[in-house]
Structures are given as structure tokens and as C-alpha cells.
Amino acid sequence: MVTESQTTSQNKPELPMNIQQIREYLPHRYPFLLVDRVVEITDNGIVGYKNVSINEEFLQGHFPEYPIMPGVLIIEALAQVSGILGFVMNDVKPAPGSLFLFAGAEKIRFKKQVVAGDQLVLKSELVMQKRGIYKYSCTASVDGVVATTAEIIISHQKI
Template structure:
């Protein structure tokens, strides 16, 4: 999926779209996506001016956006303006290494369970084949 297809599925827009490309996906199973981390990211102005590091919460958000894409592709549903995907839980978060300007964040998300509209995922982010962040995510769709 390129950015144009991603924008058909996710409601996020600049500066909060955190998935640039989907490399592969298998509906109902897994997705691999990319976030190119540029020095032009707005958060680098204050985090941190002397050593630009991507905030951990935004790495988790990038993983969640990849998870949402996987769920939407699994359900074969383009963006529905009447629904928003929300976090319902985040467990076991570990930050192993900082993510800096110039890094390419590889987002790997697997569906581990889906019950009554709640999806659970095993998620990991890597840079240069090294784990930088891992977490278990739970999300659900709600009408707005």
C-alpha cells in the first residue's frame, strides 16, 4: 500500500499520519509497514533540540496505525467517517533503543486475538533489524 491507499483507510492527516508505506500484509494475520523518520518532523523542535529522538508514545501510535490498517484490510473496509479506532489497552511496552532522525522504523504487527469487536495485537518496531520497541496493543472501533 502506498500513502494514497493508506489515506483511504486512516482518518489521520499531517502531522499525525505515522505510516508512510505498507510493505506487506496478510489479512487476519500480520502487516509490515514503514515510517521514515525525517529531521523535519514537528516534534523534533522540542524533543530534543540537541539530540532529536522520536517520542516513545509516537512509536506506539505508529504501531497502532499499522494495526488499524491491518484490521481494516482484514475486514475489507475503507475509512468510515462515522467510526474511530481507539486504544483499549497497551501492555508490556518496552523501549529498547532510541529512534533518531534519519532512521527507518519498520512496524511489524500480528493479530493475536479478536473477540467481540476488540482486537489484540503483538507489535514491534525495528530499525536496521534491531528491536527498538515492543508492546501488546488492544483496539476497538466505535461510532462517533
């Protein structure tokens, strides 16, 4: 349930958001930027994706004989797309000293392995906002099959 303090963004970014636009919203850089494109933004939700390539550094050491994307990085990708949504929902672009930080995850379930060649679709929907803390219901899927579900908590911080 979304609280009354949720605002509707009047200045949503142009879609699809390419990597240059995403970099305006996230401080992450290679090799830790895990959102390649944002294709949908609603008043309380976002859809983006990560193209998983065999060239990813994490696949070189995460089971070299059967490389799979680490679950913690799937969760990080969901947190990153949720952070973009946090800025868009508040109708602001990041300013120096303003970040959405990953604060926690609950109800995590891994249901399908993510391998090289997969396009990991990242969906996040706001379920709660209170005093700078945001909780999102998130799903990561491949070819319409759910790979991971989680509730992601992020915090708006001024540093």
C-alpha cells in the same frame, strides 16, 4: 492465538500501499499520520514503515541537542498500522462513522532510540479478536534491531 471469528480478506489492498492509499484507511493527517508505507499484509499481520526525518515537528523540541522520536509516537505508529490491519482483516474500507481507536497498550518495552534518518519498520500481528476488540503483538525496529515491543489494543467504534 487468533479466534475462530477471524476472517481472511479476499480484497487486500494492492501493495505497497502508498500514502494516498493509507489515508483511505486512517483518519490521521499531518502532523499525526505516522505510517508512510505498508509493504506486506498477511491474513493476520502487517508490515509498514515510518521514515523519520529531521524535519519532524516532534524532533524540534524532543531533546533538540539529541533529537529522538518520542516513545509515545512509536506506540501511536504501531496502533495506526494495527488499525489499517483491522480494516483489511474485516475486508472493509473505513466508512463515515467507523473507526478503529487506540484502546490501550501493554508490555511496552523501549530497547533502542529512534533518531532522524532512521526508517522505523512497524510490524503488527493479531493475537486476539473478541466483540470488536483487537489485540496485536507489535514490534518497531530500525535496521533489523528491535527498538520497541508492545501489545496494542484497538477497538472498532461506530460514531
